[in-house]
Amino acid sequence: MEIASRLPHLIGSHQLRAQVNEMPLLNCQFLTGYREQRLAHLVLTFITMGYVWQDGEAQPKEVLPRTLALPLVEVSRNLGLPPILLHSDLVLANWATRNPGRPLEIRNLDPIFLFPGGESLRGFILVTVLVEKAAVPGIKALVQAVNAVLLPSPDSLLQALQRLRISIQDITRALGQMHDYVDPDIFYSVIRIFFSGWKDNPAMPAGLLYEGVSKEPLNYSGASAAQSSVLHAFDEFLGVRHSKESADFLHRMRDYMPPSHRAFIEEIHSAPSLRDHILSSGNSELLTAHNQCVEALAALRSYHLAMVTKYLITAAPKAKGRRTSHLPGPPQALEDRGTGGTAVVRFLKSVRDKTLEAILHQSG
DSSP: TTTTGHHHHHTTTOOHHHHHHTTOOOOGHHHHHHHHHHHHHHHHHHHHHHHHHHTTTTTTTOOEEHHHHHHHHHHHHHOOOOOOOHIIIIIIEEEEEEEEEOOOOOGGGGESSSSSOOHHHHHHHHHHHHHHHHHHHOOOOOOOOHHHHHHHHHHHHHHHHHHHHHHHHHHHHHHHHHHHHHHHHHHIIGGGGGGSSSSSSSSSSSEEEETTTTTOBOOOOOOOOGGHHHHHHHHHTTTOOOOOHHHHHHHHHHGSSSHHHHHHHHHHHHSSSSHHHHHHHTOOHHHHHHHHHHHHHHHHHHHHHHHIIIIIIIIHHHHTTTTSSOOOOOOTTOOOOTTTBHHHHHOOOOHHHHHHHTOOOOOO
């Protein structure tokens, strides 16, 4: 905790690796309960990303010392998570309220741990927390809708679909705050490298050797919004079918979610088909409400695509022309790729276009 709370300074002054090398070997047996294990995963993965990328992508550390590797792998096994920084660390477990009695809004929240990147990183994490918060009524609506199909209760289903649409629109609005809080140049040239993994990353082609854990280097993808369970659940519910390439990547990302999230998505997947239910009901109100959800989801994806273009594609050439900072430079290897390792614009366009194919048409 002591090291993790000083990461921006330790990375900026290139002292982190020396500090980690002096760490005692921690014993996971002293962790009590789920929350402490999640906190341990958060702390150890933050330190790991800093350790690997402290000196930029030109000089990544390809061996993780046993004092970090052993407790990280042990706590990861206990939680059923991979031993690398995940969306569920960076975002879901990495916030605290300033005043617990006040609403969850950006001025009442703080990240627990940070990398270099100052206010922009703080904004990136907290806006993403608010995106997840905006999704909560949508996730609850999925449960209501699945139950309404089983009953069946058309009124309850209609209400659930309307709640889902509103939630998706609120997610898009929450995402819009990124423009207010995150500077594209800082995101691209300072922050992004710390989310980068060691799978499909030319800067670390062999992967990372977890000392004392395995004789061979291991490969894991970096943190990515594709690890959020929200859109996976929405897609399963609305019957969105992605192209093979996109679907393979998205399915791989499910291994980077908490097991309970994975199980929830599976549950939605194995529920009776909403699509078939609506078409066989002949209920035009349900059909319209369903299509409004699909359109809202496609609009969210279009908005996200525009944002990624601003934060990645437009920022890249600027960052190249401006190498002055003492921090690790912008990752060349990841230039047009998401931190999860995808060719990002093509992927997001495909995912958006396939969403629209889920629109239903009244038969006959």
